[in-house]
Amino acid sequence: MSSVIASTRLSVLDRSRVREGHTAAEALRDTVALAREAERLGYHRFWVAEHHGVPGVAGSAPTVLAAAVAGATRRIRVGTGGVMLPNHRPLVVAEQFGVLESLFPGRIDMGLGRSVGFTDGVRRALGRDKEDAEDFEAQLAELLGWFRGTSPTGVHARPAEGLTVPPFVLAMGEGAAVAARAGLPMVIGDLRDRERMLRGIERYRAGFRPSEWSAEPYVVVSGTIAVADSPEAARRLLLPEAWSMARARTRGSFPPLPPAGEVEGRPMTAKERDLYESGLAGHLAGTEEQVAEALESLIGATGAQEVLVTTSTYDREALLDSYRRLARVTGREPVAVPA
DSSP states (O other): OOHHHHEEEEEEEEEBOOOSSSOOHHHHHHHHHHHHHHHHOOEEEEEOOOOOOOOBBBBOOOOHHHHHHHHSSSSSSSEEEEEEHHHHHHHHHHHHHHHHHHSSOOOOOOEEEEOOOHHHHHHHHHHHOOGGGGGGGHHHHHHHHHHHHHOTTOOOHHHHHHTTOOOEEEOTHHHHHHHHHHHHEEEOTTTHHHHHHOOOOOHHHOOOOOOSSSOOOOHHHHHHHEEEESSHHHHHHHHHHHHHHHHHHHHHHHBOOOOHHHHHTOOOOOHHHHHHHTSSSSSSEOOHHHHHHHHHHHHHHHOSSSSEEEEOOOOOHHHHHHHHHHHHHTOOOOOOOOO
Protein backbone atom coordinates (compact mmCIF):
# COMPACT_ATOMS: atom_id res chain seq x y z
CA MET A 1 0.00 0.00 0.00
CA SER A 2 1.33 3.44 -0.94
CA SER A 3 1.94 6.25 1.52
CA VAL A 4 -0.34 8.43 -0.62
CA ILE A 5 -3.32 6.17 0.04
CA ALA A 6 -2.42 5.64 3.69
CA SER A 7 -2.36 9.39 4.36
CA THR A 8 -5.73 10.06 2.70
CA ARG A 9 -8.93 10.01 4.73
CA LEU A 10 -11.60 7.59 3.56
CA SER A 11 -15.29 8.24 4.23
CA VAL A 12 -18.76 7.03 3.20
CA LEU A 13 -21.85 8.75 1.81
CA ASP A 14 -24.93 6.50 1.80
CA ARG A 15 -28.07 7.62 -0.03
CA SER A 16 -30.42 5.07 1.57
CA ARG A 17 -31.31 3.45 -1.74
CA VAL A 18 -34.57 1.51 -1.75
CA ARG A 19 -34.32 -1.98 -3.30
CA GLU A 20 -37.01 -3.75 -5.32
CA GLY A 21 -39.03 -5.98 -3.01
CA HIS A 22 -37.91 -4.06 0.06
CA THR A 23 -39.34 -1.09 1.94
CA ALA A 24 -38.06 2.42 2.56
CA ALA A 25 -37.93 1.57 6.26
CA GLU A 26 -35.52 -1.27 5.47
CA ALA A 27 -33.36 1.12 3.44
CA LEU A 28 -33.06 3.49 6.39
CA ARG A 29 -32.18 0.67 8.76
CA ASP A 30 -29.62 -0.56 6.21
CA THR A 31 -28.02 2.89 6.30
CA VAL A 32 -27.68 2.78 10.08
CA ALA A 33 -26.25 -0.75 9.92
CA LEU A 34 -23.75 0.34 7.26
CA ALA A 35 -22.66 3.24 9.47
CA ARG A 36 -21.88 0.85 12.30
CA GLU A 37 -19.79 -1.29 9.96
CA ALA A 38 -18.01 1.75 8.50
CA GLU A 39 -17.07 2.81 12.02
CA ARG A 40 -15.74 -0.67 12.82
CA LEU A 41 -13.69 -0.64 9.61
CA GLY A 42 -12.04 2.66 10.47
CA TYR A 43 -13.70 5.02 7.98
CA HIS A 44 -13.35 8.68 8.93
CA ARG A 45 -16.91 9.99 8.48
CA PHE A 46 -20.35 8.77 7.44
CA TRP A 47 -22.75 11.08 5.63
CA VAL A 48 -26.37 10.86 4.51
CA ALA A 49 -28.16 12.69 1.70
CA GLU A 50 -31.34 14.67 0.96
CA HIS A 51 -33.80 13.65 -1.76
CA HIS A 52 -37.51 14.42 -2.02
CA GLY A 53 -40.28 12.49 -3.74
CA VAL A 54 -37.92 9.81 -5.12
CA PRO A 55 -39.22 6.20 -5.11
CA GLY A 56 -35.70 4.79 -5.01
CA VAL A 57 -34.34 6.91 -2.17
CA ALA A 58 -35.58 6.83 1.44
CA GLY A 59 -33.33 9.58 2.80
CA SER A 60 -35.56 12.65 2.68
CA ALA A 61 -34.69 14.15 6.09
CA PRO A 62 -30.88 14.14 6.42
CA THR A 63 -30.55 15.74 9.85
CA VAL A 64 -33.08 13.28 11.31
CA LEU A 65 -31.23 10.35 9.74
CA ALA A 66 -27.88 11.75 10.86
CA ALA A 67 -29.21 11.77 14.43
CA ALA A 68 -30.12 8.09 14.13
CA VAL A 69 -26.67 7.28 12.72
CA ALA A 70 -24.87 9.26 15.41
CA GLY A 71 -26.95 7.59 18.10
CA ALA A 72 -26.03 4.14 16.76
CA THR A 73 -22.28 4.84 16.55
CA ARG A 74 -19.66 6.10 18.97
CA ARG A 75 -16.59 7.50 17.21
CA ILE A 76 -17.12 8.05 13.50
CA ARG A 77 -17.94 11.59 12.35
CA VAL A 78 -21.52 11.95 11.10
CA GLY A 79 -23.01 14.48 8.74
CA THR A 80 -24.88 15.32 5.59
CA GLY A 81 -23.89 15.14 1.97
CA GLY A 82 -25.79 17.23 1.98
CA VAL A 83 -28.56 19.42 3.22
CA MET A 84 -29.79 21.29 0.14
CA LEU A 85 -29.75 24.79 1.54
CA PRO A 86 -32.09 26.42 -1.02
CA ASN A 87 -34.85 24.09 0.25
CA HIS A 88 -34.67 25.41 3.83
CA ARG A 89 -34.47 28.54 5.92
CA PRO A 90 -30.87 28.98 7.15
CA LEU A 91 -32.04 29.60 10.72
CA VAL A 92 -33.81 26.23 10.84
CA VAL A 93 -30.75 24.46 9.40
CA ALA A 94 -28.53 26.13 12.02
CA GLU A 95 -30.90 25.06 14.79
CA GLN A 96 -30.96 21.45 13.55
CA PHE A 97 -27.18 21.20 13.42
CA GLY A 98 -26.94 22.97 16.75
CA VAL A 99 -29.08 20.24 18.27
CA LEU A 100 -26.99 17.51 16.61
CA GLU A 101 -23.71 19.04 17.80
CA SER A 102 -25.11 19.47 21.31
CA LEU A 103 -26.13 15.82 21.47
CA PHE A 104 -23.00 14.43 19.78
CA PRO A 105 -20.25 16.99 20.46
CA GLY A 106 -17.22 16.95 18.19
CA ARG A 107 -18.68 14.41 15.75
CA ILE A 108 -21.02 16.39 13.48
CA ASP A 109 -20.31 17.71 9.96
CA MET A 110 -22.52 20.10 7.99
CA GLY A 111 -22.32 19.24 4.29
CA LEU A 112 -24.34 21.74 2.23
CA GLY A 113 -25.52 21.70 -1.38
CA ARG A 114 -27.15 24.19 -3.72
CA SER A 115 -29.57 21.90 -5.58
CA VAL A 116 -33.33 22.28 -5.48
CA GLY A 117 -35.98 19.61 -6.14
CA PHE A 118 -35.31 17.14 -8.96
CA THR A 119 -38.65 17.73 -10.73
CA ASP A 120 -41.05 20.63 -11.19
CA GLY A 121 -43.58 18.87 -8.97
CA VAL A 122 -41.10 18.45 -6.10
CA ARG A 123 -40.01 22.08 -6.41
CA ARG A 124 -43.62 23.25 -6.24
CA ALA A 125 -44.24 21.06 -3.19
CA LEU A 126 -41.18 22.61 -1.51
CA GLY A 127 -42.25 26.11 -2.48
CA ARG A 128 -39.04 26.57 -4.48
CA ASP A 129 -37.94 26.98 -8.08
CA LYS A 130 -34.67 26.61 -9.96
CA GLU A 131 -33.73 30.25 -9.41
CA ASP A 132 -33.50 29.70 -5.64
CA ALA A 133 -30.17 27.93 -6.21
CA GLU A 134 -28.75 31.27 -7.36
CA ASP A 135 -29.07 32.60 -3.79
CA PHE A 136 -26.93 29.81 -2.35
CA GLU A 137 -23.92 31.99 -1.52
CA ALA A 138 -26.04 34.46 0.47
CA GLN A 139 -27.90 31.61 2.18
CA LEU A 140 -24.58 30.04 3.11
CA ALA A 141 -23.30 33.28 4.63
CA GLU A 142 -26.52 33.67 6.61
CA LEU A 143 -26.30 30.11 7.90
CA LEU A 144 -22.71 30.51 9.08
CA GLY A 145 -23.67 33.80 10.70
CA TRP A 146 -26.21 32.05 12.94
CA PHE A 147 -23.36 30.04 14.48
CA ARG A 148 -21.36 33.20 15.13
CA GLY A 149 -24.26 35.32 16.40
CA THR A 150 -23.92 37.96 13.67
CA SER A 151 -27.48 38.03 12.37
CA PRO A 152 -28.73 41.62 11.88
CA THR A 153 -32.20 40.48 12.96
CA GLY A 154 -31.23 40.44 16.64
CA VAL A 155 -32.48 36.84 16.82
CA HIS A 156 -30.20 34.17 18.24
CA ALA A 157 -30.07 30.57 16.95
CA ARG A 158 -30.38 28.24 19.91
CA PRO A 159 -28.47 26.05 20.58
CA ALA A 160 -26.31 26.69 17.49
CA GLU A 161 -24.83 30.05 18.45
CA GLY A 162 -21.29 29.66 19.71
CA LEU A 163 -20.91 26.08 18.47
CA THR A 164 -18.50 25.02 15.74
CA VAL A 165 -19.93 22.54 13.24
CA PRO A 166 -17.50 22.10 10.32
CA PRO A 167 -19.19 23.21 7.07
CA PHE A 168 -18.48 21.65 3.66
CA VAL A 169 -19.76 22.78 0.26
CA LEU A 170 -20.91 20.17 -2.26
CA ALA A 171 -19.45 21.65 -5.41
CA MET A 172 -20.07 21.06 -9.07
CA GLY A 173 -19.81 24.02 -11.39
CA GLU A 174 -20.44 27.28 -9.53
CA GLY A 175 -20.22 25.57 -6.15
CA ALA A 176 -16.42 25.39 -6.36
CA ALA A 177 -16.14 29.17 -6.60
CA VAL A 178 -18.61 29.62 -3.73
CA ALA A 179 -16.60 27.26 -1.52
CA ALA A 180 -13.38 29.09 -2.40
CA ARG A 181 -14.76 32.56 -1.63
CA ALA A 182 -16.25 31.35 1.68
CA GLY A 183 -13.02 29.61 2.67
CA LEU A 184 -14.70 26.25 3.20
CA PRO A 185 -13.76 22.63 2.45
CA MET A 186 -15.14 21.40 -0.87
CA VAL A 187 -16.66 18.04 -1.84
CA ILE A 188 -16.56 17.40 -5.58
CA GLY A 189 -17.68 14.48 -7.82
CA ASP A 190 -18.11 12.48 -9.82
CA LEU A 191 -15.23 10.27 -10.89
CA ARG A 192 -16.71 9.62 -14.34
CA ASP A 193 -15.92 13.15 -15.54
CA ARG A 194 -12.32 13.45 -14.38
CA GLU A 195 -11.50 16.52 -16.45
CA ARG A 196 -14.45 18.47 -15.09
CA MET A 197 -13.49 17.44 -11.57
CA LEU A 198 -9.90 18.60 -12.06
CA ARG A 199 -11.06 21.96 -13.45
CA GLY A 200 -13.32 22.47 -10.43
CA ILE A 201 -10.49 21.64 -8.02
CA GLU A 202 -8.13 24.01 -9.81
CA ARG A 203 -10.73 26.79 -9.71
CA TYR A 204 -11.30 26.16 -6.01
CA ARG A 205 -7.64 26.23 -5.03
CA ALA A 206 -6.91 29.30 -7.16
CA GLY A 207 -9.73 31.30 -5.59
CA PHE A 208 -9.53 30.06 -2.01
CA ARG A 209 -9.68 32.69 0.72
CA PRO A 210 -8.63 31.53 4.20
CA SER A 211 -11.41 31.80 6.78
CA GLU A 212 -12.08 31.01 10.41
CA TRP A 213 -13.50 27.72 9.19
CA SER A 214 -10.50 26.61 7.13
CA ALA A 215 -7.02 28.12 6.84
CA GLU A 216 -6.24 26.35 3.56
CA PRO A 217 -8.03 24.47 0.77
CA TYR A 218 -9.43 21.07 1.68
CA VAL A 219 -10.61 18.83 -1.17
CA VAL A 220 -12.86 15.80 -0.83
CA VAL A 221 -13.41 13.82 -4.04
CA SER A 222 -16.50 11.64 -4.15
CA GLY A 223 -17.68 8.79 -6.32
CA THR A 224 -18.40 5.10 -6.69
CA ILE A 225 -15.72 2.58 -5.73
CA ALA A 226 -16.55 -1.12 -6.06
CA VAL A 227 -14.13 -3.82 -4.89
CA ALA A 228 -14.60 -7.57 -5.29
CA ASP A 229 -12.62 -10.76 -5.85
CA SER A 230 -12.76 -10.33 -9.63
CA PRO A 231 -13.32 -7.49 -12.12
CA GLU A 232 -16.56 -9.15 -13.22
CA ALA A 233 -17.92 -9.27 -9.66
CA ALA A 234 -16.98 -5.62 -9.11
CA ARG A 235 -18.74 -4.60 -12.34
CA ARG A 236 -21.81 -6.55 -11.19
CA LEU A 237 -22.04 -4.22 -8.18
CA LEU A 238 -22.47 -1.28 -10.57
CA LEU A 239 -25.37 -2.68 -12.62
CA PRO A 240 -28.40 -1.79 -10.41
CA GLU A 241 -27.40 1.85 -9.97
CA ALA A 242 -26.56 2.28 -13.67
CA TRP A 243 -29.96 0.88 -14.69
CA SER A 244 -31.91 3.00 -12.20
CA MET A 245 -30.03 6.15 -13.20
CA ALA A 246 -30.73 5.51 -16.89
CA ARG A 247 -34.43 5.13 -16.11
CA ALA A 248 -34.40 8.30 -14.01
CA ARG A 249 -32.87 10.35 -16.81
CA THR A 250 -35.41 9.16 -19.37
CA ARG A 251 -38.54 8.91 -17.21
CA GLY A 252 -37.99 11.58 -14.55
CA SER A 253 -38.09 9.38 -11.46
CA PHE A 254 -35.32 7.34 -9.85
CA PRO A 255 -36.73 3.81 -9.28
CA PRO A 256 -35.74 1.25 -6.63
CA LEU A 257 -32.58 -0.73 -7.35
CA PRO A 258 -33.18 -4.04 -9.14
CA PRO A 259 -31.16 -7.22 -8.56
CA ALA A 260 -28.03 -7.24 -10.68
CA GLY A 261 -28.95 -10.61 -12.20
CA GLU A 262 -32.10 -9.15 -13.74
CA VAL A 263 -30.67 -5.93 -15.16
CA GLU A 264 -29.14 -7.11 -18.42
CA GLY A 265 -32.32 -8.93 -19.42
CA ARG A 266 -34.58 -5.92 -18.96
CA PRO A 267 -35.79 -4.03 -22.03
CA MET A 268 -34.20 -0.62 -22.59
CA THR A 269 -34.72 1.99 -25.24
CA ALA A 270 -31.68 2.97 -27.28
CA LYS A 271 -31.30 6.12 -25.19
CA GLU A 272 -31.62 4.17 -21.94
CA ARG A 273 -29.04 1.67 -23.17
CA ASP A 274 -26.60 4.49 -23.96
CA LEU A 275 -27.16 6.06 -20.53
CA TYR A 276 -26.83 2.66 -18.88
CA GLU A 277 -23.49 1.93 -20.57
CA SER A 278 -22.29 5.42 -19.71
CA GLY A 279 -23.32 4.84 -16.10
CA LEU A 280 -21.03 1.82 -15.91
CA ALA A 281 -17.96 3.72 -17.09
CA GLY A 282 -15.41 5.79 -15.20
CA HIS A 283 -15.86 4.38 -11.69
CA LEU A 284 -13.11 2.78 -9.62
CA ALA A 285 -14.03 -0.89 -9.85
CA GLY A 286 -12.06 -4.11 -9.75
CA THR A 287 -9.99 -6.30 -7.48
CA GLU A 288 -8.18 -4.90 -4.45
CA GLU A 289 -4.97 -4.57 -6.46
CA GLN A 290 -6.71 -2.82 -9.36
CA VAL A 291 -8.57 -0.41 -7.09
CA ALA A 292 -5.41 0.37 -5.13
CA GLU A 293 -3.67 1.42 -8.35
CA ALA A 294 -6.66 3.48 -9.54
CA LEU A 295 -7.09 5.12 -6.13
CA GLU A 296 -3.44 6.11 -5.97
CA SER A 297 -3.74 7.65 -9.45
CA LEU A 298 -6.90 9.56 -8.45
CA ILE A 299 -5.35 10.98 -5.30
CA GLY A 300 -2.17 11.88 -7.13
CA ALA A 301 -4.05 13.70 -9.89
CA THR A 302 -6.40 15.63 -7.59
CA GLY A 303 -4.26 16.16 -4.50
CA ALA A 304 -7.38 15.38 -2.48
CA GLN A 305 -7.09 15.05 1.27
CA GLU A 306 -10.14 12.76 1.46
CA VAL A 307 -12.15 10.32 -0.65
CA LEU A 308 -15.91 10.03 -0.04
CA VAL A 309 -17.26 6.71 -1.32
CA THR A 310 -20.85 6.77 -2.63
CA THR A 311 -21.38 3.18 -3.81
CA SER A 312 -24.93 1.79 -3.98
CA THR A 313 -26.08 -1.65 -5.10
CA TYR A 314 -28.86 -4.19 -4.56
CA ASP A 315 -26.82 -6.91 -2.85
CA ARG A 316 -26.17 -5.64 0.67
CA GLU A 317 -23.67 -8.36 1.57
CA ALA A 318 -21.69 -7.66 -1.60
CA LEU A 319 -21.74 -3.95 -0.73
CA LEU A 320 -20.45 -4.62 2.79
CA ASP A 321 -17.76 -6.88 1.34
CA SER A 322 -16.72 -4.09 -1.04
CA TYR A 323 -16.32 -1.64 1.84
CA ARG A 324 -14.33 -4.23 3.82
CA ARG A 325 -12.02 -4.85 0.88
CA LEU A 326 -11.59 -1.12 0.31
CA ALA A 327 -10.62 -0.67 3.95
CA ARG A 328 -7.94 -3.32 3.47
CA VAL A 329 -6.70 -1.57 0.33
CA THR A 330 -6.10 1.57 2.36
CA GLY A 331 -4.46 -0.23 5.26
CA ARG A 332 -7.25 0.31 7.74
CA GLU A 333 -7.78 -2.34 10.37
CA PRO A 334 -11.09 -3.10 12.12
CA VAL A 335 -11.35 -1.29 15.43
CA ALA A 336 -13.13 -2.17 18.64
CA VAL A 337 -16.08 0.14 19.19
CA PRO A 338 -17.31 0.58 22.78
CA ALA A 339 -20.88 -0.54 23.39
